[in-house]
Amino acid sequence: MKVAKTPDEVRKIINGFRKTGEIIGFVPTMGDLHQGHLSLVKMALEKCDRVAVSIFINPKQFGPKEDYARYPRNEEKDQSILEELGCDLLFIPSVKDIYSTSGRTRVSVKDIPEHLCGLFRPGHFDGVALVVAKLFNIIAPDMAFFGQKDAQQAVVIQRMSADLNFPVRIFLGHTIREENGLALSSRNRYLDSSAKKRAASLYKSLSNAFRLIKMGERNPKEITARMKSIIESAGLEVEYSEIVNGKTMKAVGEVSGIVLMAVAARLGGVRLIDNIAARVENDRVEEVLLEFPEWSGYE
């Protein structure tokens, strides 16, 4: 596996891959890799000839009171895991390599960030859109892989890359969970084992919502109230519990079409999110990924 620190080094390596017409897959991460990240890398390895992974803790997507400074960093271990998996290129830039002090350009997706996490993390999705646009320009992948775990992020990125004509096809991977349902996250490191048990209430609330929909409930208010109460009973502070349209992220008046059941809650100082997406057509209810290939600039 090649390791590159600067955009110039990456471009040289990628140009080498391109000369032989290889299909390039890309998995952006903030490191401290777990099975959720690795499932995306494995998916990329299956679909592409070469796979690039980036590890970059993007300061622009953290708010001033958020956990940028203490976000888990584990680069040596990450590097050896990726090497063993068969990844071809690891890009670990410094903040200076990505952001110059003279930078004045923003990338901002309208509307989608006005819901869910965007309401509680002002500027977060602008930071995500900017860094992903930069990484797409540096790596120029044919395919890029994101987790459904961060569903709103994935939708923002799909919209951004279609709107800016990035010739990249976006794929989503299923959320990988612990046995008790807790979605894997680098932030789970902040939780002890009793907190992890309580944190499983997020997934419990979503599974319960999915069951209610399967049983015919179509009123989002009934369902989101149940979701909230399940999480609160476990002693967490709920930030939101919503059912939204899978493309716009706007709360729905009736559960139908492609919907996302999404929750965010705080446990101690730790913010946790989770979701399940479903396609609801009359009596048919199935779990789906929020993947919209028709938005892609990829041909």
Ligand code: AMP
């Ligand atoms: P992060 O390092 O948290 O920025 O995540 C990098 C990528 O991994 C993003 O596309 C996430 O959505 C994805 N990801 C994070 N946790 C999981 C998980 N538990 N299952 C699947 N994908 C995940």
